[in-house]
Amino acid sequence: MHDQDRIQEYINSLLASPTMGDQVVHHRTMDGTDPSYGEPRRPFSPSVNSVLGFRNIEQLYSHQAEATDYARAGRNVVVATPTASGKTLTYNLPVLEQCLRDPDSHALYLFPLKALAQDQLKTFNEMAALLPEHARPEAAIYDGDTSPYRRKKIRDTPPAVILTNPEMLHLSMLPYHEKWAPFLAGLTHIVVDEVHTYRGVMGSHMAMVFRRLLRICKYYGANPSFIFSSATVGNPAELCHDLTGLEVNPITESGAASGKRNYIFFNPVVSPYSAAIQLLKAGLARGLRTIVYTQSRKMTELIAMWVNEKAGEYKDRISAYRAGFLPEERREIEQKMSSGELLAVISTSALELGIDIGGLDLCILVGYPGSVMATLQRGGRVGRSQRESAVILIGQEDALDQYFMRNPDDFFSRPAENAVLNPYNPVIMQRHLVCAAAELTLRDNDYLLRDEEIKKRVTELEKEGILLRNKRGDEIYSTRKRPHRDVSLRGAGSTMHIEDSANGTTIGTIDEVRAYSEAHEGAVYIHRGSTYCIKELDLGAKKIKAAKERVGYYTRARKNKSTEILEVYSQKKVFGIVMRFGRLRVTEQVTGYEKRAVKGGKLLGIVPLDMPPVVFETQGLWMEISPEIKRRAEEDFIHFMGGIHAVEHAAIGITPLLVLTDRNDLGGISTPMHEQVDGPAVFIYDGIPGGAGLTMQAFEQAEELLERTLQVIVDCECELGCPTCVHSPKCGSGNRPIDKAAAIYVLENMVNGQPPEKIEDLSMVLVPFGEDVKKEESSKEPKSFGVLDVETRRSAQDVGGWHKAERMGISIAVLYDSTEDKYFEYEEDQIPEMMERVQKLDLIIGFNIERFDYKVLSGIHPFNYKGLPTLDLLLKVYERLGYRLKLDNIAQATLDAAKSADGLQALEWWKEGRLDLITEYCKQDVAVTRDVYLFGKENGYVLFTNKEKKKVRLPVSW
Structure with missing residues (x-):
């Protein structure tokens, strides 16, 4: 049977099936399209035209011609067209032409996955091989699998094109840019493939990586242009602008031909996974090359296990594929799929991108992928070369799945979602600014500091001691030489x-x-x-x-959560409520986990856990529900808490309709009384530290968010609530309490209620948090202060270690009293007298006073030393830097004054009975400590000499 007939026969059999036909809720055929061609504004050189001729390309598609025009003119362009529309030519042709024009020019190709680089190297080399031998540009892959010998060779004599991934750019190229100088100086084009994957957390990281790259390029005199390629997203130009800070020209109309495609929406009466297996077996029986996409790593593996138990003769021709597999495992699967050895692959989104695994016929989606873009992208893997194909979407219980099962027309009329990221995520920005300062000293006219948001963050990091300014104040250094390995580009944590x-x-x-x-x-x-x-x-x-x-079970974590409002960015009336967007502090505590049976999901038990809480700051929106709605609900005996909890789940479930995200990227909390709001509230927040811009986009579409949430709950056919409407698969409290009827009541009152007359400015009444109060207290000016230092009779070795400092005894103690501007000396038997003077002072200052001087004193005179108002300069330095400095280092750099001796010398003097010399030494220590304190107080910083022997400023606030 011909391939085309196999697809048609498969669909006809499915529709006619007595057991499965009635589970097909929608079937739509999308006709193929004819190609649309275009001519470049300027003809390509004869050499480049000959490459096209050898590859039997007589004309370029219209989007290819337009994109190459931009790229050849040195302008930034993003091509956002469907899978298999020939985007590779949009960057290979301009790069080949540039290499022929100038043999010293270079291009950098970035791919999110190693396998994509392998594919593209092969394509580039095939095209380059068609050029005259003397003019052939070379290309090489530089990634984690490249041998050390090969890496050095690529660095020393760089080829025209280097294909790599974001991690290698971040870890190997930018930190060692001086070794890449010849390559970077000649860089004319940066090609970024699959740019739609750089959103959310990874997008925030890449926004800083691209800015760091452009900064280094400018240092070497290069001004490369970007060529982005993307799946169909709603905002390609805005996405690329957020990633680079540059203006980028979008091309969204494809001129490529496409084959006839069948879309089938399948709503199973039993398990979606069982349905997927039946549909896959029917495809295998007809020899249809199939890809099955699942929503999670876990389900990929479970389906693969079930298939292998029941697949019989096809057992060895099916494989799982997901992120988290080791590279060699993934390569083997890709190769077997491409060669036809494998008939089917079961994958997470890892195979959504353009890895060449040959022509496929059938795509089975177990669950809606979370976005129109991802559905089209995954479906675009089948039916290449104008062959007829089929895409089957199997509905799960999830809210979005069932929404589209009931409203299929909405899916086909809905535009692709916007890809969002937060280019100024403060947590992520901090890590990259430390990397940037380590790569190249930051100066006031720096490329990065042209951006006000980055400049503001640099100032904050200076104050925190994470970045350090030099003595003159015109250069900023990193506190670390090689901080790059601590930054994971694909996660908020390591x-x-x-x-x-x-x-x-x-x-x-x-x-x-x-x-x-x-x-x-x-x-x-x-x-x-x-x-x-x-x-x-x-x-x-x-x-x-x-x-x-x-x-025979799987596990699911149970959590307690709380949230604090730190800052309000924006607020507005939405129907009958106030909705705000701002910065939140979220505390999540895993309290235990559920064991649930693999078959049926029955709860088998709950195991408690004792784990530290996860605390992070992020962005989020919150709906402030009027106390009046709560009062009316309670008067009508409606379960208000069950209602707002259900609203939270349903709203999170529907948010991916508006924003390109997965519900797992979002968190939520509902409370009948939030003290800062002074009433009931439902919070939805970005589930990563610093935020990813997801809830910001949802806040902008607040009205649609509430209307769709209500529609999903009302339209659901269940009686009391289910995963389709108000249950969440990851609810930390096991979906308790949940009340569907109460959710409808609350939402209808929100949507149909009278708009609030005025919005109270919440930022004016936010409860201050502990650290802010402490800051206020510590800023009180002391009227009097003392500086204290003690010298001991015995060494740490003499008494059995530093932890036994109370046994060391005192040779002399010196106290400077600011009220009299005098030094007072005390021997061991005079310590009680000294303490009488100390207690009259507003502040006691020392260097390592809390861990050493007070401990030594406690062995001589019993007293509550911890109750004294104390400023330990060493402790403040450690809090800022994360490591200790010697007083001598700070004194020499700040005051050009050095200590006259050290502690070991003072011990020798004690043995010799030279108390006069010890006193002089101790007095100088006190004077130096006092002067360092006064310098820092007046200037807001002290100086120290770092490991690179540079004098740098350490911001202080004492």
């Missing part, structure tokens, strides 16, 4: 490795923030069909140990 405890091999990776809820002790982790139980989560070593075990 990456943790999951090890098989039997042999120590790494079986996967997980983001630190997710590890708390997915890789806690007792959690079930699935890898390539095998189940593992997590035995140890070592947050300090960033390692997770797992043991291979066969279990």
Whole structure:
């Protein structure tokens, strides 16, 4: 049977099936389109035209011609057209032409996955091979799999084109840019493939990586232009502008031909996974090359396990594929799929991108992928070369899935969503600014500091001692030489490795923030069909140990959450309520986990856990529900808390309709009484530190958010609430309390209520938090202060260690009293007399006074030293820098004054009975400490000499 007939026969059989036909809720055929061609404004050179001729390309598609015009003119362009529309030519042709024109020019190709780089190297080399031998540009992959010898060769004699990934750019090129000088100086084009993947957390990271790259390019005199390629998104130009800060020209109309495509919406009466297996088996029986997409790593593995048990003769022709697999495992699967050895692959979004796995016929989506863009992108993997294909969307219980099962026309009329990111995520920006300052000293006229948001953050980091200004004040340095390895581009936290405890091999990776809820002790982790139980989560070593075990359950974390409003960015009336958007502090505490049966999901038990809380700041919106709605609900005996909890779940479930995100990227909390709001509130926030811009976009579409949320709950056919409307698969309290009828009541009152007459300015009445109060207290000016230092009779070695300082005894103690501007000296038997004077002072200052001087004194004179108002300069330095400095270092850099001796010399003098010399030495220590304090108080900084022997400022506020 011909391929085209196989697809038609498969669909006809499905529609006619007595058991499955009535589960098809919608079937739509999208006709193929004819190609539309265009001519470049300026003809390509004969050499480039010959390459096109050899590849049997007589004309360029209209979008290819337009994109190459921009790229050849040195302008930034983004091509956002469907999968398989020939985007590769839009960057290869201008780059080849530039290399022919100027052999010293270079291009950098960035791909989010290594496998994409392998594909594109092959394509580039095939095109370059068609040029005259003397003019052929070379290309090379530079990634984690490149050998050290090859890496050095690429650096020393760079090829015309380097293909790499964001991690290598961040870890290997930017920190060592001086070794890449010849390549960077000649950089004319930066190609960014699959740019739509750079959103959310990774988008925030890449916004800083691209700015760092442009800064280094400008240092070497290069001004490269960008060529972006993207799947169909709603805002390609805005996305690329957020990523680079540059103006970018969008091209969104595709001139490529497309084959006939069948879309089938399938709403199963039983498990979506069982339906997927039946549909896959029917495809395999007809020899249809199939890709099955699932929503999670766990489900990818579970379906692969179930298929392997029931697939019979096809068992060895099906494989799972997901992120977290080791590179060699993924390459093997890609190669087998491309060659036809595998007939089907079951994948997460990892195979959504343009990795070449050959022509496919059938795409089965187990659950709505969360966005129109991702659905089209995944569906675009099938039916290449104008072949007929089919895409089957299997509805799960999720709110969005069921929304489209009931409203299929809305799916086909809905534009692609906007890809959003927060280019100024403060947490992520901080990490990259430390990297940038380590790469190249920051100066006031720096490329990065032209951006006011970045400039503001640099000032904050200076005050925190994370970035350090030089003595003159015109240069800013990083506190660390190589901070890059601590920055993971794909997560808000650092990456943790999951090890098989039997042999120590790494079986996967997980983001630190997710590890708390997915890789806690007792959690079930699935890898390539095998189940593992997590035995140890070592947050300090960033390692997770797992043991291979066969279990019939999966796990789900239970959490307690609270949120504090830190700042209000924006507020408005939305129907009958006030909605605000701002900065929040979220505290999440994993309290235990549920064990649920793999078959049926029945709750088998709850295991308590004792884990530290996760506290982070993020962006979020909140709906302030009037106390009047709550009062009326309670008068009508409606379960108000169950209602607002259900509203929270339903709103989070529907948010991906408005924003390109997954519900797992969002968090929420509902409370009948929030003290800062002074009433009931529902919060929805970005689930990553610093925020990703997701809820900001949802806030802008607040009216649609509320209307769609109400519609989803009302339209759901369930009686009391279900995963389709108000239950959440990741609810930390196990979906309790939840009340569907109460949710409808609350939402109808919100949507149909009278708009509030006025909006109270919440920022004026926000409750101050502890640290702000402390700041206020510590800023009180002391009327009098004393500076104290003690010298001992015995060394740490004499008494058995520093922890026994109370046994060291006192040779002399010197106190400077600011009220009399005099030094007072005290021997050991005079310490009680000294303490009488100390208690009259507003502030006692010392260097390591809390951990050393007070401890020594406690062995001589019993007193509550911790109750004294104390400023320990060493402690303040440590809080700022994260490491200790000697007083001598600070004194020499700040005052050009050095200590006259050291503690060991003072001990020798004690043995010799030279109390006069000890007193003089101790008095000088006190004078130096006092002068350092006064300098810092007056100037807002002190100086020290860093490891690079540069004098730098350390901001202080004492």
